Amino acid sequence: MAAEMSELAPQLTLYAEPSWQSPWVFHALVALEEKQLPYKLEVVSLPMTGARRAGFERRAVLAKIPALVHGEVWITESLAISEYLAETFPTPGHPRLFPADLADRARARQIMLFLRTSLFALREARPTSSVFGRPSPKPMSDAARAEAAELERVALAVLPDDRTAMFGTWCIADADLALALMRLVAHQDPLDQRLVNYALAQFQRSSVRRFFAHLPTGR
């Protein structure tokens, strides 16, 4: 066991939400699993209210889920969580989350921020419940269709051949991109077959399967 995770080291706790539909909890849990760190799970109903909300606001500033607690450190926002894990438990002692190459790392962050700040109509028409639960077809608006085309264009740009990871070896951005593509795959929406294969291969990773093990449907 790494020195940081000895009995004296602060324990890691991940706060999740009971529906297990959050792409951001998915990101944080996959990051912890890929780092192979022991952690405790706490499931908190949303919206947070009363003393719980006040406690989160006091400790984490933003009362959101996922939240990572490490000793006195409370972090919300999924990307801040994975960056904290990457920097607190660095290579070579721990598996890598972000690409080693600085340009690749910047590209990975760019893609992850794109997925967090865009595609709102697509996310509405193709919610994660389709991926983590049962696909429930909803009509695709013109905006959702345009965003699906943009997602496909971006994914093909960063996956120019048959590779199964964006930068040759896995990084945390692959988990996010695969989840975004799975919104389309789950509905059998038109999508370049290479991207279908990429998303399905990513979803076979044991870190992703560990997230699925929490789903009430047991998928």
Ligand SMILES: N[C@@H](CCC(=O)N[C@@H](CS)C(=O)NCC(=O)O)C(=O)O
């Ligand atoms: N951008 C954030 C999103 C976190 C987020 O919005 N979480 C939702 C649940 S999926 C939440 O905590 N909502 C409760 C609230 O905003 O009060 C991330 O990447 O973690």
